[in-house]
Amino acid sequence: MNWFTDTLGTSIGKKLMMALTGLAFCGFLATHLAGNLTLYVGSEAFLSYAEHLHSLGPLITLAEWSLLTLAIIHVATGLTLFYQNWRSRPVRYSVKKTAGGRTIGSRTMPYTGILLLLFIILHLLNFHFVDKTGTNIWNIVTDTFNSGGYIFIYIIAMIVAAVHVSHGLWSAFQTLGVDHPKYTPFIRGLSIVFSVIIGIGFGFIPIFISISV
């Protein structure tokens, strides 16, 4: 192997890939949320946002393929780490208590990750790989959130995403070697605030749509 794959292949290398792809997804979540906030304004604002987005043409295709690549790296590396970590302790403790380090986010990282992957597939089937002839994206969104089942799934998924991000964001900085008593408390706080914004910002969309339309 060459030096590059060799560097990325170790435990710290895999961590680095998780951190960089994870941070990219945090950036994606922020822009996705910024765009989706137009849903709270109404159909006109949302459709105009969708139109502007699609007018970017090849840039959108590039972004989609980039996100897919990042997702494959994030999921494949994450599952590898999950398997290796599961194997690293063949005999489990009969009694194990936390010393206060773990959080709900850190404890559930692989599980929330797998749930998010399943949700993203459903989400793409709902809004991306869907026949848009004779209708528009606003109608598709409002139709979807007519169903109580979808409202429930989407709200739960956004709580799961918030939990995942609450550990993921600060953890990415730690992995990148950014840890200092000066600013680590700020980064940890920022992770919580960001996850709450993601959870509430996205999570209220289905409720808002079902009430207002």
Add this chain to the structure above:
Amino acid sequence: MTKTINLTLKVWRQKNAGDKGKFETCQARNISTDMSFLEMLDVVNEGLTVDGKEPIAFDHDCREGICGMCGTVVNGRAHGPEKGTTLCQLHMRHFDDGDTIAIEPWRARAFKVLKDLVVDRSALDGIIQAGGYISVNAGGAQDANNLPVPQDKADKAMDAAQCIGCGACVASCPNASAMLFAGAKISHLALLPQGRPEAAKRAWAMVKAMDALGFGNCTNERECEAECPKEISIVNIARMNREYYKAGFFSGEKN
């Protein structure tokens, strides 16, 4: 007046490395609360010996919290429930009369249980052997200040060098990762001028060795720094990450 308590111990008993092992219950009676946890085990072992039974094997040496030999998981916590304390410095006053205490060895694929509570931690030596040293002769003592070391660097190096290699970080890590140990060892040399010339080589080799020895991967759960008897911070893991990236991406180290 010395207070005494009676305890029920659920201890992991395993004849040898090949044995499957199981929990056995035994009673610890009239234990002075001034005793350390290891002294309590000594008393229990005396009773077992008198009864013609095999005493409980456990690792220990200095019994003053500086050697890193002792350590078991007590009620689910490495070195017991007290913060910043090795098992030998954990006193029985932290337990109540009638308590049941579960005692297990460190559990990790990289640490084989040899007997009862004794584990083979030579995997940690394997990480050190890969690069946890400076490969030049120190020579005679130099004049003071020949090699200027800023005080904050010296303090940070000393914080990292406090690691006694007990393995509590591995034992408490949900992934049985040795990153706090490796981070502390890499940091304490990387922070000092004597350690800089080999910093890249060291970080590269020690991380590779750590992976090969069967430790898990760090997922920043922070259980290690919470359980470390020397309260070594995960700031050292972040520093190891930086040293590793420098070695992998900006130095001549490869394979």
